[in-house]
Amino acid sequence: MRILLTNDDGIDSVGLHLLARAMRKHGEVIIVAPATEFSGAGAAIGSLFIDEPEVMTAKVDGIDEAWAVAGPPALCVMYARMGAFGGPFDLVVSGINPGANVGRAVYHSGTIGAAVTGRIGGIHGIAVSQAVDGWGAEGQTWADIVALQKWESAVRVADMAVGGFLAEPPPEPVVLNINVPNRHFDDIVGWRRTDVSHMTPRTESVAELTPKPGHKGTFSVAMSWGDPIEHAIGTDSRAIADGEVSITWLSRVTGTTPVGIDSTENAITQYLNRSSS
DSSP, X not given: OEEEXXXXXXXXXXXXXXXXXXXXXXXXXXXXXXXXXXXXXTTOOOSHXXXXXXXXXXXXXXXXXXXXXXXXXXXXXXXXXXXXXXXXOSEEEEEEEESOOOGGGGGTOHHHHHHHHHHHTTOEEEEEEEOOSSTTOTTOOHHHHHTTOOHHHHHHHHHHHHHHHHHSOOSSOOEEEEEEOSSOGGGOOEEEEOBOOSXXXXXXXXXXXXXXXXXXXXXXXXXXXXXXXXXXXTBHHHHHHTTEEEEEEEOOOOOOOOTTOHHHHHHHHHHHHHHHO
16 A cells, blocks of 8 residues: 655645554555645646756655655645656545635645646545634734644544554545644544535635835735634534534536526537637
8 A cells, every 4th residue: 555645835844744654554654745835725736848847855753755845735745656756555644734724715725736636647635624723813923823723633543544544445536635623632523424515614705906115016915814713514614613523525616507597508509619610
């Protein structure tokens, strides 16, 4: 069993190191992670044929083989499944991400994008994230927030989930999205299989351009945060809010026909036929 460990927070992330060491009991662990922060990268791979991103050896305590890639997490997985680091790999485990990847965040998460890229290559993918406390609070820096992470809880949940997954793996490649409350393990209420919510627990409400002093025509973007949202029971965002571990199976992106789309489709067809005649 060869397990590929990656993340979107970079090779130096505490969550990555703790998760990697916990995975050793399940198989041979190889870390291939971004050299720097790539949060929000989704399943992006960048212009790899133009940029030729660098790959460097890295050192992670307790792990025999670790690599840092100058690119996003999906690119790390793509290189790995193409044989750059030996192989083949049997499982991609991505995380532990500080910050829940629930609701519409699943579209943008680099943590999840790595797992999705694994599935594209025929490899199971498991994404592991943990909620944060104080996000959006006045005066809280990101360093302050991450310092409050109860990593041991997410590590234990990931360990048990991966163990169960490998005991009875699905017949076809899948993506499992695991989100853990930021609580001591004994304070976690339980776990719930969930659907993806339409919104995250706390959403961005306003983005404003703020002039950068001394730089004419240059602005920073100041974002403010809305109030917490009440979500339906059975959604990933609600499970986290209720202190439950959220287990979500993420589907492939598939084509679908929206309700009431016939007139729009007819108009598109007319324009296409007109341009081809």
